[in-house]
Amino acid sequence: TNPAGRMLNRFSKDMGAMDELLPKSIMDSTQTILTIIGAMVVVMVVQPYFIVPILVLLAILLYARSIYMKTSQNTRRLEGITRSPIFSHIATTLHGLSTIRSFQVQSLLISEFEQHQNVNTGANFMFHSGRFAFGMVLDLIFFVFLAIVVFSFLLMQTDALGDKVGLVVTQITALAGSIQFGIRQSAEMFNHLIAVERLLEYRGLPSEKQPTQDSTALAKVKQWPSSGGIQFKGVNFKYIEEAPLVLRNLCFEIKPKEKIGIVGRTGAGKSSIIGSLFRTALIEGSITIDEVDTAELTLETLRSSISIIPQDPVLFSGTLRKNLDPFDRYSDEVLWRSLELVELKDIAGPLGLQSHVAAGGSNFSVGQRQLLCLARAILRENKILVLDEATANVDPETDRLIQQTIREQFVDCTVLTIAHRLNTIMDYDRVLVMSEGTAVEFGTPRELLEIPNGVFRDIVLATGPAEAENLMNMARKI
The missing domain is CATH 3.40.50.300 (P-loop containing nucleotide triphosphate hydrolases)
Structure with a gap:
């Protein structure tokens, strides 16, 4: 059997994530990724030699994202699992509130709630810590790439015009926030898909076994049950x-x-x-x-x-x-x-x-x-x-x-x-x-x-x- 708190969690928090957060993260990640692609195209047109470092940058970003996704999805799933006992505890506490007060065990129930809350908060903190660490890694990758771009103008093109250098640096600087936001939102999109996964798990639960239609014996009587034997x-x-x-x-x-x-x-x-x-x-x-x-x-x-x-x-x-x-x-x-x-x-x-x-x-x-x-x-x-x-x-x-x-x-x-x-x-x-x-x-x-x-x-x-x-x-x- 499934506790009431678990079902409340999935059909409230998870349903909200699927209806509200998932569409927004899909839209944000799509817009940002298209913006990043446009900026990179501008950089490559101005300096074709940047095609190689940009491809290397994309490979590094995708690799960093794959590592982050493993941690992020697992911690998000753990946060959802540890949230269910909180809903169950609140529901059962409200149901038995008169009994709890009669036996004066409010402190015991508060202590149990705090234990459930601490476990859930720990999982939530782990998830957000991973997000911040991933952001720092993206910033570091960006600064390294920016340094490569600037030095490439100095080493590979001695007659580089200031307007070209300025355009490239400006576009790459604009990429800083976009790259971090886009990669993070794409990761968030997959994290929100966990809510869909959890809801589909309930959708796939087998229903109670029953015939598709009533017995033919029932059709032969006008009223059933007629006597109650x-x-x-x-x-x-x-x-x-x-x-x-x-x-x-x-x-x-x-x-x-x-x-x-x-x-x-x-x-x-x-x-x-x-x-x-x-x-x-x-x-x-x-x-x-x-x-x-x-x-x-x-x-x-x-x-x-x-x-x-x-x-x-x-x-x-x-x-x-x-x-x-x-x-x-x-x-x-x-x-x-x-x-x-x-x-x-x-x-x-x-x-x-x-x-x-x-x-x-x-x-x-x-x-x-x-x-x-x-x-x-x-x-x-x-x-x-x-x-x-x-x-x-x-x-x-x-x-x-x-x-x-x-x-x-x-x-x-x-x-x-x-x-x-x-x-x-x-x-x-x-x-x-x-x-x-x-x-x-x-x-x-x-x-x-x-x-x-x-x-x-x-x-x-x-x-x-x-x-x-x-x-x-x-x-x-x-």
Whole structure:
């Protein structure tokens, strides 16, 4: 995976270099090189003997440039590489700013930022030091050439006129700045091409593997999914090719309209089930929804057919309407009804659906953001709803409202809930217990609690005597 800072670096700094700096350096180097050629032609017309030293001068300049380019390109590439951690650090710091302040570790984060900044500054200093050194070498070459020109008039042409000598010296003097600027700009042009190289590297990244069109089986049904039945057959799942499997030979079947809770300890593979369902990484085996293999569907068809409410709700900068209905598919009445169902009608304010939503929904509480995502899921009316620890960070009242809305509005839907609070799934139809990437238990909450030394029973008992007793009573009432 690529860190956010690396992508920000390439699509901001590198994109700016390609759009703004590269065209300018191409134009400057072209104009300067043509000016240099014109001045050299004048010198050669006045004194044909200068053809040889001028050719020697060009050879020396090109050789010096080739040496400089090796250093310059490598240091420019190093500067770009060391810039990415700075962007990543800033992005992650802003994302976790409240946590950083809560634990009072500002000095630690500042120290880490300074380390990244020092490394990048060192690479940048090395790059500019090379530029200045290259400029000094060009100046030295120019002065040597000027001395050769002046002495050649004295040694080779005794009747040299003052106007000719003055013209040649004037032209060569004019070449001083032009040569240095032109050679440097041509080098800068190739340095800026590194930005193009880095962007083309991302352009060449392989996209997610998917069929070019949906399965023919999908064309035979009017609506898919129509009921929401899900079946996993021998599913192996991993995030990258070289990584170990996070799901191993996973097999289970979920009936239409069932409410399934998914539990397990940290790293058991709960969220990976959701990842495999959405085909976010490498999958072996078969996952079918209403008897249609998801591997035969395009990603757009598959992912748009499943609603999800993640632990960290996703809201975009814009209006309330655009966050609920980004494609303008629903009327205002339908949007107001969805807000009313999640008890958020009052947050709209005087502007109504045109109320402003800040980036990330920062002008709403965490609970309100989750409820907005729930309202969005109600609008979609998909037959499958996934909750990835959606109530882990909300207050009990918002948790109660979310659970109530799910039970009332998603009666005819299949619901998969990765549970952080066990009380939210004790009245579910069945519970899937994960451990080390495999399904170790699958049954009703009551059945699993009756298994001696069962994994689910141990998880419930670990909540404490009072809470465990309350959870068991909830399971017995089903």
